[in-house]
Amino acid sequence: MKHVVNLSEIATVALLAGTWLVVLAAAAAQGEAAEKRADTWHADPDLVRSLTKRRAGTLYDEAKVPDYTLPDPLAMADGTRVTDPKQWPARRAEILDLFRTHVYGRAPGRPEKMTFEVFDLADGALGGKAVRRQVAVRFTGTDDGPRMDLLVYLPAGAKGPVPAFLLLNFAGNHTVHADPGIRLSTSWMRNRSGVVDHRATEKTRGTAAKRFPIPLILARGYALATAYYGDIDPDHHDGFKNGVHGALDKGERDPDAWASIAAWAWGLARALDYLETDKSVDAKRVAVLGHSRLGKTALWAGARDERFAIVISNDSGCGGAALSRRAFGETVERINKSFPHWFCGNFKKYNSKEGDLPVDQHMLIALAAPRPVYVASADRDLWADPRGEFLSCKAADPVYRLLGTEGLPTDTMPPLDAPVMGRIGYHVRTGGHDLSEYDWRQYLDFADKHFGRTK
Ligand code: GTR
Numbered sequence: 001m002k003h004v005v006n007l008s009e010i011a012t013v014a015l016l017a018g019t020w021l022v023v024l025a026a027a028a029a030q031g032e033a034a035e036k037r038a039d040t041w042h043a044d045p046d047l048v049r050s051l052t053k054r055r056a057g058t059l060y061d062e063a064k065v066p067d068y069t070l071p072d073p074l075a076m077a078d079g080t081r082v083t084d085p086k087q088w089p090a091r092r093a094e095i096l097d098l099f100r101t102h103v104y105g106r107a108p109g110r111p112e113k114m115t116f117e118v119f120d121l122a123d124g125a126l127g128g129k130a131v132r133r134q135v136a137v138r139f140t141g142t143d144d145g146p147r148m149d150l151l152v153y154l155p156a157g158a159k160g161p162v163p164a165f166l167l168l169n170f171a172g173n174h175t176v177h178a179d180p181g182i183r184l185s186t187s188w189m190r191n192r193s194g195v196v197d198h199r200a201t202e203k204t205r206g207t208a209a210k211r212f213p214i215p216l217i218l219a220r221g222y223a224l225a226t227a228y229y230g231d232i233d234p235d236h237h238d239g240f241k242n243g244v245h246g247a248l249d250k251g252e253r254d255p256d257a258w259a260s261i262a263a264w265a266w267g268l269a270r271a272l273d274y275l276e277t278d279k280s281v282d283a284k285r286v287a288v289l290g291h292s293r294l295g296k297t298a299l300w301a302g303a304r305d306e307r308f309a310i311v312i313s314n315d316s317g318c319g320g321a322a323l324s325r326r327a328f329g330e331t332v333e334r335i336n337k338s339f340p341h342w343f344c345g346n347f348k349k350y351n352s353k354e355g356d357l358p359v360d361q362h363m364l365i366a367l368a369a370p371r372p373v374y375v376a377s378a379d380r381d382l383w384a385d386p387r388g389e390f391l392s393c394k395a396a397d398p399v400y401r402l403l404g405t406e407g408l409p410t411d412t413m414p415p416l417d418a419p420v421m422g423r424i425g426y427h428v429r430t431g432g433h434d435l436s437e438y439d440w441r442q443y444l445d446f447a448d449k450h451f452g453r454t455k
Contacts, residue, residue: 039415041390041428043382051382059328060382068325071359073366073399085403088369095367096304098359103319104300105258105344107266108248113141116274122181129156130218134173134183135274137227145247148231149173149183150271154280155218163285163309163451164223165443166271168264168294169208171200172228177214178206188234188242211291211435220444221453223281225271229294232267233260237341255345261319262344264294265301272307285309285451289443291435292384293342296320303367310450311368312443313375314435317384319343321375323361323392324354328385332357362395365424369396370403372450374425376439379416380432387413393424400424421446 043062051060059065074082074091082091100106117136125132131154139146151173155162169176171192172185185200194203217224229235233243240246240253244263258266268288276283287310290298295316302311313321318330319342333351336343350357365373375393377386390413400407400423409422417438419427425446429438448455 040413041379041386041415043386044379047380047382058330058334062328062387065326065328068323068355070323070325070362070395071357073363073396074402082402088399088403092367095359095363099300099303099364099367101256101344102346102350102358103343104262104265104347105256107258107262107304110270110273111139111141111248114139114270114273115141116277120181120183123156125153125181126177126179126214126218129215130154131156131280132179132181133278137270137274139244139270140247146231146244148227148267148270149185150225150227150274151176151182152223152225152275152278152281153177153214153218154223155221158221158280161280161282162221162223163287163447163453164225164275164281165217165287165289165447166225166268166275166308167289167291168229168232168268168297169212169226170229170294171195171204171208172230173226174200174205175208176206176212176226177209180205185228185231187228187230189228189230190235210437213437213440216437216440217444220448220455222444222447225275225281225286227267227271229264229267229297233263235260235293235341237339240341253345257344259344260339260341261293261297261300264297265304268297268301269305269307272305276307283307285447287312287443287447289314291315292317292433293339296342299364299368302371302373303364306371309371310447311371311373312446313373313389314439315376315378315381315384315433317381317389319361320384320389321361321365321377321392322385322388323395324350324357325360326385326388326391327354328388329383330385360392360395362392365392365396366399369399370405370423372423372425372446374421374443374446376426376442377428378432378434379428379430384433386428390426390428393426397424419445421449423450 048060115138120134122132133152135150137148174182174184188198275281288298288302288308289312291314295313296319299313302308318335336348375389377389393408397407406422408424410420414420419442
């Protein structure tokens with residue numbers, strides 16, 4: 001709570017002291033406080049100038065954002081409007097179908113033959129602080145089909161099932177911690193330092209640890225579950241032959257067939273299938289989280305699968321939390337050209353025609369309602385359009401309110417490093433495109449708040 005200076009009290013004191021100077025000083029302090037309250041985030045003009053120069057054709061200037069009208073998340077296809085929470089499930093189903101048809105594509109259900117094999121169980125991991133489990137998820141139940149390795153760290157000595165954060169990683173489970181017990185990934189991955197001929201080497205062990213503050217997560221009483229996204233579908237365009245598409249698709253691909261983001265989101269649901277069988281985890285309190293393309297994935301995973309108790313998007317940008325119609329930073333056309341395998345065939349119709357989309361990304365956030373959802377942006381990450389991410393949360397707010405919950409507890413974009421946490425949470429933090437410890441601390445606080453836990 002901000003301290004509000006009571007002018008009449010001060011005036012009395014001042015009069016008693018025989019001077020008005022104190023009153024004037026107090027009035028000035030109050031003016032400053034009001035200004036601070038009205039403060040909001042603005043992109044650094046120098047950054048806007050330099051990015052505009054560097055990336056010709058990309059919009060970074062707020063003043064040039066086109067006029068747009070967002071589709072109303074509460075307007076039913078038959079022209080009526082949802083006014084009663086009881087009508088929301090029907091509208092939710094319509095929106096979900098629109099995202100399946102036009103954006104991410106349709107995924108299959110849980111494969112009947114899927115198996116889970118716990119191939120590692122270590123009680124005294126991380127210097128005795130953790131219990132480590134590794135699970136091979138065989139989507140088709142066979143060794144020749146795709147296999148996802150799920151790595152789970154649980155806080156040692158937990159009394160009863162613990163809540164968990166579930167997220168995919170970019171470069172293999174062995175990168176999230178230097179722990180030598182983590183199985184080195186053998187899956188295809190992009191060549192980079194320490195990756196030879198598209199396979200990881202020991203050199204990459206622990207290299208993503210900064211994005212996975214496991215000791216902190218465990219100390220706060222949460223489990224961490226993670227899998228390499230390439231185990232589900234390798235992130236390159238091969239015409240959907242490899243990964244789960246190749247294993248599960250039958251016949252021709254339709255323009256609304258699932259693409260890679262849908263496959264990764266589907267993989268998160270399969271990870272949750274496993275967690276539901278693990279007695280150490282409280283599967284009713286699993287927060288799904290993701291950074292960047294995997295932030296888009298987390299939002300879609302949380303939208304399609306209501307078993308996820310909290311949904312968190314970190315710097316997800318275009319096709320994630322950012323409004324497509326603003327065409328700020330990365331656009332629909334740009335993302336479809338750079339990553340033709342991320343979205344379904346139909347999404348290409350909206351290149352430079354965002355206004356024709358029957359949805360915008362605020363409706364993706366609304367699909368999480370009434371569950372808690374958190375969207376985080378970064379100050380230097382204008383490619384992901386921080387303001388567009390905030391406005392998306394704001395436009396999802398009416399759905400949360402209709403459902404009788406607090407939505408986003410602010411009308412104006414908060415200033416830098418000043419998180420707001422209602423049922424919808426939002427922050428824009430100092431720094432660039434990354435998943436930082438600062439971000440994690442907010443997610444832990446947000447989960448504590450909604451799971452009714454104290455630090
Ligand atoms: C960028 C892409 C973004 C974001 C990012 C990432 O190249 O334009 O949409 O997904 O990659 O995933 O790191």
